[in-house]
Amino acid sequence: MSPSPVSLGADLELERTTDPIVAWRTWRLTGRRDGTNLRLRPVAGRAKPWAPERPTEAVCRLGRMHVAPNVDCTCGLHATREPDLLRRTKSPGVLGRVALWGRVVEHELGYRAQFGYPQRLALVCFLCFWQWGPLRCRADVVGYFGLGRMMPFCDDHLVAARRHGMAPAIELDARGVEQELRSTYVVDALAR
Numbered sequence: 001m002s003p004s005p006v007s008l009g010a011d012l013e014l015e016r017t018t019d020p021i022v023a024w025r026t027w028r029l030t031g032r033r034d035g036t037n038l039r040l041r042p043v044a045g046r047a048k049p050w051a052p053e054r055p056t057e058a059v060c061r062l063g064r065m066h067v068a069p070n071v072d073c074t075c076g077l078h079a080t081r082e083p084d085l086l087r088r089t090k091s092p093g094v095l096g097r098v099a100l101w102g103r104v105v106e107h108e109l110g111y112r113a114q115f116g117y118p119q120r121l122a123l124v125c126f127l128c129f130w131q132w133g134p135l136r137c138r139a140d141v142v143g144y145f146g147l148g149r150m151m152p153f154c155d156d157h158l159v160a161a162r163r164h165g166m167a168p169a170i171e172l173d174a175r176g177v178e179q180e181l182r183s184t185y186v187v188d189a190l191a192r
């Protein structure tokens with residue numbers, strides 16, 4: 001789907017340069033087995049991690065010769081107006097508020113932006129987030145699965161993961177990992 005920038009129906013998209021917009025976004029989490037070197041990464045694809053303490057700039061992954069975001073493409077840093085919309089994202093580990101600026105394409109459900117940086121972050125149990133939404137998805141444990149892959153769980157879903165043969169190699173305390181993540185990116189906790 002590539003909505004026309006001049007259509008005035010439900011597909012209305014506006015391209016604009018603005019003061020930062022703050023929206024919602026999810027990431028997956030990677031790090032070392034001891035809970036250091038934590039990085040936020042896009043939930044889909046093999047894009048580079050968001051670097052701490054500097055803006056992430058969107059790149060068009062389709063190899064198109066344009067600056068991301070482009071109104072006729074899907075590129076840009078994606079974020080939504082409402083956190084509930086993110087419940088459909090694939091196995092997120094972190095939910096947060098993100099500042100977006102530069103070129104911003106606005107659409108019905110959210111934004112695609114040129115620059116972004118997280119403002120507030122919280123680890124989420126993705127199974128709770130999917131079932132109950134943003135208000136009831138607190139993580140108790142962060143599982144380390146090797147090759148930098150980390151997945152936060154609540155206690156109940158960690159038990160379920162173990163039962164289904166998905167036991168993490170190492171289990172870390174989620175509060176410690178969340179504190180380390182917030183100090184890495186110099187951001188605040190997400191109020192819930």
Ligand SMILES: [Zn+2]
Pocket residue numbers: 060061062064066068069070073074075
């Ligand atoms: Zn593009």
Ligand SMILES: [Zn+2]
Pocket residue numbers: 125126127128129153154155156157
């Ligand atoms: Zn859970």
